[in-house]
Amino acid sequence: MLAPSPASPESVGMSTPALARIDAHLKSRYIESGRFPGTQLLVYRRGKVAHSSSQGLADIERNVPVRDDTIYRIYSMTKPITSVAFMMLVEEGRVAIDEPVHRYMPEWKNLGVFVAGTNPTFLTRPPSRPMQIVDLLRHTSGLTYGFQQRSNVDAAYREKKIGEVEKAGTLQSMVEDLVKIPLEFSPGEAWNYSVSTDVIGYLIEKIADKPFEQFLKERIFDPLGMKDTDFHVPTDKAHRLAACYSADPQGGMTFHAGTRREGLTLQDDPKTSSFLSPPSLISGGGGLCSTTADYLSFCRALINGGELAGVRLLGPKTLKLMTSNHLPGGLDLPGLSRSLFSEATYHGIGFGLGFSVTMEPAKTLIAGSAGEYSWGGAATTSFWIDPAEELITIFMTQVLPSSAYPLRRELRTMVYAAITESNL
Template structure:
């Protein structure tokens, strides 16, 4: 790995050093996190790469070969896959979802019921369109939201269980038998929308989703360490994964083992291939994806989408130019609501002042449930990948802290 001198790329090296110091003192030494890894780049050149802590309990430190469950950082990759098909003229952003997934043709909106009482429904005001899947205005939800009778039905049916009863087609069929929480386009809710988008990619392309990713995205970008199931010859590089349980484990700050790298569920291909959250990757691989985005859809001669497609994806597509603080019904997402719009697969910074974090208008980003995160700032030509493995991602304000330190190091 080549790491550029900070002053060459417009950074103060002593201020960049604050990043690793904060991560060590506040998170590693305190036991809150087992490990951290951060990659910062400008114009595609890596300017800072820091790794701390063991990859596995009692094992060697994390390094550039370590693999992490990136969870919802899968979503932008699925969104790019869909836009590749749009560019081929096989589907459009405003195509009604039921034109590709006919299971959704007669889906209605919740109007009472749940549990032992049959759901009542009302017709949707407008059909669910592909744009609603891309920007999470579909009316779908997540079982872990714990806010409605609809998400309770997701949990009862284990609909979004990757190792459960459903493959991707069965998942779509099960969802279509339940009502939407709201009429598409009227609200924003973090949801299985991108998993449904993965089913769209699979049906439109005629390829299994994992094969489309492997052949059309990962191979051209040389992302050789990104997959839905970790190959046997790479499983030794998969890090341990933790969950936060308040009051548990004393000095380890409440972290308990969630998935042990040596015995991981991610060693086996799931029945439900999740375009919303299933991937494992490395910081270097995701850096290549970020750089492709920053370059307008191209990396090292491999073009996935056109420059104007990236421009379109990273605009705010919420109706009426709204933001999440006004449209969100979600109890949880990977974005702060204030000053945040949503594009076609990414949260988008539309008001830096309201976010109260340094940044740029037009910066886009997302994260994963295990506290991983990335952002792309096309104004400063700056990208970041942050890796760790702690669920939920709301446990610590680490993303806000990292952004503050990163932007404060620019000269």
């Protein structure tokens, strides 16, 4: 797949000084202050790369700089890829999103809704309706993540190690364990960030009759030339895997090797990372590693209506369906959410089939466009696509959790401030 051409910011209606200001902000506020080890930012507009920068270190302890081909754990930025893969099966007439999940997973037919109790002695009630596949795609399924730490159901997920950053078990064992834990609520009654997209990966495997990771490789990664995107980093690329850190806004931490960095502690060493070998659980919700260049190829296909350089993933009408708000009652995330944590929390933002979707920019209190869609990962990676402005922004670093700093809000504000010729 041919790389996109670079262009001067001014030739695509953007400002060179304003984009340079973002790099300066990242350097002074986040890298030099010790909040982030390093960063990578790419801004693509009107079919050209308007800005690309790599700063700081990918591995502090070994003094390895961030490079253009650095490989990152993208965690929940896996979710849009999994959702697109599923909708490819929908376009082929092999499944429909309004079908009950138990049509493909009969053991899930009698899932109950939590009333009281603790694992394993829960009191439940029947759901008001069966879980539909659309509930998995839009996170209204009643499933959860253990890290929400809000309920006894969340606690049961933690006990079973379901949906954790360090994956355990297999997709099959995960869906079998989920049968034993009640839903948080009846499907469609609320929005809750959850392992729903992992279940979508399981359904892809069942419906396509091939391993989920093989489907992604054959239908998305290889056709788009995403050669560095996979559920593990092979030996010949291991030197490109960034270290992953956890934020400590209260002060500095000491690494296992004895060095000190204000605000960061080593979370996953690239020399010993579990991502260096194939995982037993292939997580469609958070298992992929990738590069900025690879993820740009995926985003370019989406902004082009589902096609890139002759490779079509989806039709434009299907993509339009995916990037429309699907929350019941047309509500936004704060209006329907039960999550203590998600990768998007603003008013005016709904949720489609795998992406958050901006409905009313004024309610977000951040510059943007109606129809913009996005998501992020646990280690503060993020992307957004604004079809109206022909804009893609991709940001990479490796700091857990993504909620530690208001970086995404700052990036949106500063990238949109760099537009000098709006399409609207």
